[in-house]
Amino acid sequence: MRKKWIGATLLTLALGGGFYFIWDQVSFSREKEEAFVENFEEEMQEDLLLYGININELDVVEGIVGKNQTLSTLLAPFNVPYQIIDEIAKKSKDIFDVRKIAFNKKFTVLTGRDSSQAEFFIYEPNPSEYVVFKLNEVEIYKEEKPVELRKVELGGEIDHSLSVNMSQLGITNDLIDKFADLFGWYVDFQRLQKGDKFKVVYHEKVVEGNVVGITDIETAYFLYKGEEFHAIPFEQNGETSFFDQEGNSFKKAFLRDPLKYTRISSKYNLNRYHPVQKRYKPHLGTDYAAPTGTEIRTVGDGTVVEARYTSANGNYVKIKHNGTYTTQYLHMSKIASGMKPGTRVKQGQVIGFVGATGLATGPHLCFRFWKNGKQVDWLQEKIPPSDPILPNNKMAFEQVKIDKLQLLTSIPISYPADKLVATK
Numbered sequence: 001m002r003k004k005w006i007g008a009t010l011l012t013l014a015l016g017g018g019f020y021f022i023w024d025q026v027s028f029s030r031e032k033e034e035a036f037v038e039n040f041e042e043e044m045q046e047d048l049l050l051y052g053i054n055i056n057e058l059d060v061v062e063g064i065v066g067k068n069q070t071l072s073t074l075l076a077p078f079n080v081p082y083q084i085i086d087e088i089a090k091k092s093k094d095i096f097d098v099r100k101i102a103f104n105k106k107f108t109v110l111t112g113r114d115s116s117q118a119e120f121f122i123y124e125p126n127p128s129e130y131v132v133f134k135l136n137e138v139e140i141y142k143e144e145k146p147v148e149l150r151k152v153e154l155g156g157e158i159d160h161s162l163s164v165n166m167s168q169l170g171i172t173n174d175l176i177d178k179f180a181d182l183f184g185w186y187v188d189f190q191r192l193q194k195g196d197k198f199k200v201v202y203h204e205k206v207v208e209g210n211v212v213g214i215t216d217i218e219t220a221y222f223l224y225k226g227e228e229f230h231a232i233p234f235e236q237n238g239e240t241s242f243f244d245q246e247g248n249s250f251k252k253a254f255l256r257d258p259l260k261y262t263r264i265s266s267k268y269n270l271n272r273y274h275p276v277q278k279r280y281k282p283h284l285g286t287d288y289a290a291p292t293g294t295e296i297r298t299v300g301d302g303t304v305v306e307a308r309y310t311s312a313n314g315n316y317v318k319i320k321h322n323g324t325y326t327t328q329y330l331h332m333s334k335i336a337s338g339m340k341p342g343t344r345v346k347q348g349q350v351i352g353f354v355g356a357t358g359l360a361t362g363p364h365l366c367f368r369f370w371k372n373g374k375q376v377d378w379l380q381e382k383i384p385p386s387d388p389i390l391p392n393n394k395m396a397f398e399q400v401k402i403d404k405l406q407l408l409t410s411i412p413i414s415y416p417a418d419k420l421v422a423t424k
Contacts (some may be wrong), residue, residue: 184256314357
């Protein structure tokens with residue numbers, strides 16, 4: 001043993017400072033390794049987040065709200081004092097009313113690992129939002145989940161109806177309504193022909209792999225009775241609107257229909273047989289068949305001049321739009337809250353709900369339209385469009401038009417049998 005020690009000493013003397021240099025390098029390397037491990041562990045801890053909360057020292061319990069469960073019953077197993085639950089309920093009203101906690105919604109409880117008492121309660125009112133209740137500090141806030149936008153390009157052919165053929169390709173009712181509103185002044189959706197074609201581009205909103213909504217239409221196309229209509233988006237005067245290939249605006253002073261995409265059951269007719277009164281009399285409105293409770297929207301901006309009930313009209317609202325036009329909406333099951341003479345309304349605003357009050361045999365909306373004080377056939381009116389593309393915007397519009405036309409041309413026509421959905 002002594003010889004070995006002497007040998008090591010001699011080697012040390014022979015190598016001189018070199019030994020210490022090697023030893024210093026080894027020591028430095030170990031220090032770097034320990035620092036790296038420590039930093040790595042810290043980074044791993046920082047990355048362990050749930051709903052933006054560091055859960056390194058917390059236990060996670062997930063669940064689904066059962067029937068008749070409340071915030072109090074949900075937190076009961078987690079030793080949260082009733083005083084805190086009561087304070088949370090009172091304080092959260094402006095952010096999220098806990099009375100709206102609903103059956104079958106997801107919730108998460110975070111508890112300390114050394115305690116079974118809940119520190120956080122997180123509730124998801126819908127797939128794209130969550131509400132955080134910080135129990136130990138009685139703090140409440142709402143956040144949105146990260147949303148991915150997924151581009152969808154679809155084309156189809158009519159062999160039944162717009163609603164049926166779009167639905168077969170997976171297009172939602174909301175988008176069908178937007179599409180019908182967009183082309184409503186150019187296409188009679190009650191008189192589509194087999195072989196008419198449509199194309200549309202929009203984005204799906206995706207949260208955690210699930211589609212939770214859609215954006216507005218980005219561009220669209222319709223081939224109707226051999227005539228092509230291209231809806232080209234362009235921003236002008238701070239507002240993005242749709243224009244045709246010649247730069248004329250799709251937008252008009254009025255929406256084409258007071259209900260979202262639906263069926264016209266009876267048109268303006270000066271010699272119509274009244275189904276209730278059993279006699280021939282003029283029908284000075286346009287009837288839209290729809291289920292009871294369907295939202296009725298004003299076709300344009302204006303002021304409510306009447307909102308009441310009569311034995312013939314049932315519940316109705318009458319709106320003056322300007323010195324030329326007035327509209328009336330009859331047989332409502334219910335007039336929307338706030339509708340009274342003098343109320344200002346905006347185009348598309350809900351003013352009531354479809355019903356069968358007054359002289360009506362079934363749920364529908366009778367829509368009446370006045371021009372210069374005289375009731376006229378709404379479906380025959382030529383409503384002037386908004387401003388076309390301004391001269392100083394024409395070059396910019398032409399470039400946008402080229403891009404959108406190329407995109408629309410590239411979209412193939414899909415059929416329900418193969419569902420060739422082009423998604424990017």
